[in-house]
Amino acid sequence: MWVLVSLPPNREAIGSMWVFRVKYNADGSLQKHKARLVTQGYAQKHGSDFIETYSPVVKPTSIRLLLSIAVSKSWQAPREWYHKLASGLREIGFAATKSDVSVFVKNVDGLQTYVLVYVDDIIVTGESSALVTDVIAKLNKKFALKDMGDLHHFLGIQKYVGEVLKKAGMVGCASCHTHLPSTVKISALGGSSFYDPKLYRSIIGSLQYLTITRPEICYSVNKLSQFVQAPLDCHWRMVKRVLRYLSGTTSYGLHIKQDSSMSVTAYSDSN
Template sequence: MPSCEMMLHLFFDNNVIIDLLNNKYVIAKLNKKFALKDMGDLHYFLGIQVTRTCDGGLVLTQQKYVGEVSKKAGMVGCASCHTPLPSTVKISALGGSSFYDPKLYRSIIGSLQYLTITRPEICYSVNKLSQFVQAPLDCHWRMVKRVLRYLSGTASYGLHIKQDSSMGVTAYSDSDWAGDPDDRKSTSGYCVFLGSNLISWASKKQSAVARSSTEAEYRSMADAVAELIWVKTMMSELLYPSPEAPMLYCDNLSAVLLAANPILHSKSKHFEIDLHFVRDHVNNKEIQVSHIPGSVQLADILTKAIPSESFLHFRAKLSVHDQQLIAGSQNCSSSTE
């Protein structure tokens, strides 16, 4: 469980944090609800290294853990690559020979899932490869090794949490329609920002086949709206409500119009529950929905394997940076264990 100070950094500006952390009364009140122990500044927790920056921010990395996973897979000293998966790859559960050690495959996949805590850009790759743990093939293991090569070359990268006075909540949702070559199910992805900080993200395969790209996008939008409602409620419980309705960005114009236009209702009965769920929150002005071009759709990195140029651009937008470069550019000494 993250320290009290780390959680406060996510939701309050620097002056408020100083007042709260110096207030013994607040700590005492929190201690009545939660078991707290002041262990000083956070440096290392459950495989996550915490580096402080001079501007009061944090960089969360798992460099040591990446090394342990690479060693387990026999990939120490491997050549690096720019992306977790090739943009042209179509991973299938059919064809090819069975992998000789399914137990090793499952173990590495489990470790990669833990790495997504600080590395949101590998969520799609890990989600996709997790779908074959029951009967992995040699081609699946080659893709796992590709992900490990990417991580080995970017082991010092992590999630950068910055000081930000903005408390606005924004989200991006996207889908890859019928992207699975085996069952033609789509992949949903979304990411949620508090100010400029990434606080929530997901990549998952949809449970039903979408009959159109609009349906796939709308189902992804419904997942994002559910997450936004949860974040909004949590902020209210922390007595720091969002100043305005969260904004959700989607690159499918039909899905955006469908959120507020009942005329298309007759064409959308096969996903009617999601339709009304999103529309109710939009009509009640609890959520705002807006269209954006696909070129700036950050959630694209969570739904498919994309070319390296786009991948590197979106990775930076998700606030995944090299902790060594951040500390060096600010002439700030890092604290890691």
């Protein structure tokens, strides 16, 4: 709903633009045409247009951990929901965890229900399907929720590699079998400055987001993110190496399967 109001004294309106997207279902069929009016938030002035902003972002490790537990214990199938305000969770008895404030947990009769919040997307799962349904019903009374169906591709990451390659101008690039080796030496000195630091920061941010389902590039992304303030040409070449690796491994991802054991299994390519 739109409400037209007058500008406060001595204030200027913030610019905006329309963004049009075509959204698809998990099977590739057309879901809907989406239009979004986006304001130019970068034009806002701190202390004048806003005081503090915060969006809850669940940690990638929390997402992977909870989905693994849900699958192994045959919990209520995780479903993805669109929400307006996460604060409503506290009003119906949920508490934020200490390790990750974007994960909310509630115990009822010894049964647990979890809610993971990522800005305006949430995952709801738990030991009892009845409790999960009850939580969703209570939230729906207070906020406008949209059921996105069973969880298939959380946060739209399944097509994200292609978008990152397009942003970097590397669509169709030659692939490579590995990203950065753990022994690579990276220095902040001794090279020419990269011509487009903004592009470097944008790609690094995209790669950090991608680590949710591609944890094997975490080390490389962490190393390269240390130079976002003043990237050099040599740093950009290493970023391109990571992108070439992703180009040849677009089908890779995390495969979570049911297992009676909850023990942690680790693999290493080192002796």
